[in-house]
Amino acid sequence: MSQRIRRAAFWAMLPITAIQGLWLRRKATRLPGAPGPRQGSTGTGEPLQLLALGDSIIDGVGTPDTSASLPVQFADALAARSGRSVHWRIEGETGLDIQQLLERLDTIEHQTPVDLVLLSIGVNDVTGLSSTRHWRRKLKRLFGQLDARWPDVRVVFAGLPPMSRFPLPPQPLRFSLGLRAATLDRISADLISEYPNAVHVPTRINPEKHGFCEDGFHPSAESCTLWASELAEIESRRE
Numbered sequence: 001m002s003q004r005i006r007r008a009a010f011w012a013m014l015p016i017t018a019i020q021g022l023w024l025r026r027k028a029t030r031l032p033g034a035p036g037p038r039q040g041s042t043g044t045g046e047p048l049q050l051l052a053l054g055d056s057i058i059d060g061v062g063t064p065d066t067s068a069s070l071p072v073q074f075a076d077a078l079a080a081r082s083g084r085s086v087h088w089r090i091e092g093e094t095g096l097d098i099q100q101l102l103e104r105l106d107t108i109e110h111q112t113p114v115d116l117v118l119l120s121i122g123v124n125d126v127t128g129l130s131s132t133r134h135w136r137r138k139l140k141r142l143f144g145q146l147d148a149r150w151p152d153v154r155v156v157f158a159g160l161p162p163m164s165r166f167p168l169p170p171q172p173l174r175f176s177l178g179l180r181a182a183t184l185d186r187i188s189a190d191l192i193s194e195y196p197n198a199v200h201v202p203t204r205i206n207p208e209k210h211g212f213c214e215d216g217f218h219p220s221a222e223s224c225t226l227w228a229s230e231l232a233e234i235e236s237r238r239e
Helices: 003-027 070-082 098-106 123-127 132-149 173-192 221-238
Strands: 039-042 047-054 085-092 116-120 154-158 198-201
Touching (some): 070 085, 098 132
Parallel strands (some): 047 085, 116 154
């Protein structure tokens, strides 16, 4: 399906899906971010400074504690593959959209050393109806700020998930969210291809095959294990 058709279908369904979205916000189970430390280290060897930055996926929603969250499981998998000690730091917050993420980035001390950024953002821009122009502009600004703050930093962008397969939203809202997520993800992949130190990794977590937590909107800890392993494999090939 072309980008133009995706956009037209999304906006055509909006009168219905907006009502469904409001209902869902009232009825949906809201889970907290994962408890536990927000920084730590794993493995031995040459140090690698990892910053995990973004939304509820980085915040660990759906996992019992931070050790089972995607950022820490990614650090564990990366340490095992690379033979390095990975020093990780979590800067994630549930509900962040890309503008709020830019504001969050401004709060991180400039002296903080970072070699690698794990980035998850976009789902709240889908549900918040961010325009494609806004998304492209802010994403470009984000990558510019990361490069200015930490020259030559490597970035792993976890692509927007296949929201058309999420268990929670009813139809046609689920289909509509899937269309919009695919549109923003394509923009992300195109823009990220312009940055040699960044990689866009499509998110293949699928509730039809992988476990989701009780809110029907976030992957389980077991699914995060698979996801982290894939991300670490891709990143280790870039070193």
